[in-house]
Amino acid sequence: MNWIANVVPPKIRSFLRRETPENLWVKCPESGELVFHKDLEANLFVVPGSGYHMRMPAKARLGALYDDAHYEVIATPEVPLDPLKFKDVKRYTDRLKENRLKTSTPDCVTVTAGKIETIPVIAAVQDFDFLGGSLGMAAGEAIVTGMLTAVQRKLPFIIFTASGGARMQEGMFSLMQMPRTTVAVQRLRAAKLPYIVVLTNPTTGGVTASYAMLGDIHIAEPGAVIGFAGARVIEQTIRETLPDGFQKAEYLEAHGMVDMVVKRHDLRATLARLCGLLTQPHAAEAA
Template identity: 75%
Template sequence: MNWISNVVPPKIRSFLKRETPENLWVKCPDSGELVFHKDLEANLYVVPNSGYHMRIPALARLDALFDDGAYESLPTPEVPADPLKFRDVKRYSDRLKDYRARTGAADSIRLAAGALQGIEVTVAVQDFDFLGGSLGMAAGEAIVAGIFRAIDHKTPFIIFTASGGARMQEGMFSLMQMPRTTVAIQLLKAAKLPYIVVLTNPTTGGVTASYAMLGDIHIAEPGAVIGFAGARVIEQTIRERLPEGFQRAEYLREHGMIDIVVPRPQMRETLGRICRLLTKAPALAAA
């Protein structure tokens, strides 16, 4: 008990007590630093002092990417919601409804088109908040639709990957999205259009085994975990201790698996420069 509860009358006490919003301060998982959530959002969800890249909402990523934050949200194809009538602790169809209500997205891939430093681009963003960004029929169809749109409009195709892998609730229908997206990417390359992959934390499983590793350019955000199987699974299988930083973006860059590691605040400028280079567009005039 304290003096407010002991001495101050209830009516006055109600004025003194203020509700504090949740998540007002965010703790950095790396340094333990507390960051005001508005400052974190303004810095694209990168902790200012430690540089730790926290997960950024898909819509916030799109807002930060396109010129003046202006873009067109593209529709994604409809697919059967629950082809296997799958059920674990709850029905898969009910789980999908929950995540759609929670994220406002139809599935784990969002498509958008707009200008990036004056270059028209088609973009796909994988949303980890939707069932761990897992690859199912809807996500596969969305990627294929985005690639076909890029071919029709003769634009580069940029994808931001974030996934735990294939969606087990859809079984073989999920696994079939790996070759389907691979074929679509080959059509994009046959049209001589750039395919740029931005690997974010985490990019694993069947996504890494398919479209995430087929880009003309592979970019990664700092500290992103990128791989097929988890590090513990690999250690248990080969019975050896893995190197420090194994499967992290910086380790993969040093060993030639990715081309460049780019901090999120510099991503827009870097992607714009790469798109201009690959499409042979003139460089931007110096400010």
């Protein structure tokens, strides 16, 4: 029996039952270690004991990326909310409202401008917490806007990818974002501007089949799952057992699909170094 319910008077009981945040303690999926949420947040959402890289909220990632956590959010064009009037268990418009309330962002991609160790860049972050980071019209429009802004301002473009693939609620409108973003990448390339992709966990589906694998340099966070189809689907298709660690960042680096695997604490310095090297005034002439 609960002694609080049976013995303590109601007014005192309500005082004792103050609401506690659900995420006060976070369990590491790899080691089972329990970490106090504030400690995890202070450590860039990397579990101190195991080094496991938890999913990092978009706002926290941007704050850790830029000098003094200062950046400009670049406005992106509005798109039709529900072109197909899609409904499954609930209406697509209701799902959008719920996710906007949960993340405080219009869609899964946020485009920003700021400085990394005094080097100006344009950076976009894909938030998996918003409908699994799925690529829809709004996300595609944001990425294209970010790339074209980089061309206009003559700055490097960095994107942090995290997605389950295309957004099924938008059908062909979602799939069309793959060629649209690919064309925008070509605009960056024609302007001879660096395009750096940081692959975070997970990056899959149509995102991997388009802008996520078209960078000049591909960086992956440790343990990130990167691929097109899921491992189980591949095994069922080819009827073979896949190697250990298949589709993990370290496996892809060893097989040439990823240029480097960089721990989150070293990521900011690595990006600054790369942007500095790739934007030197005489780099193009020397090449």
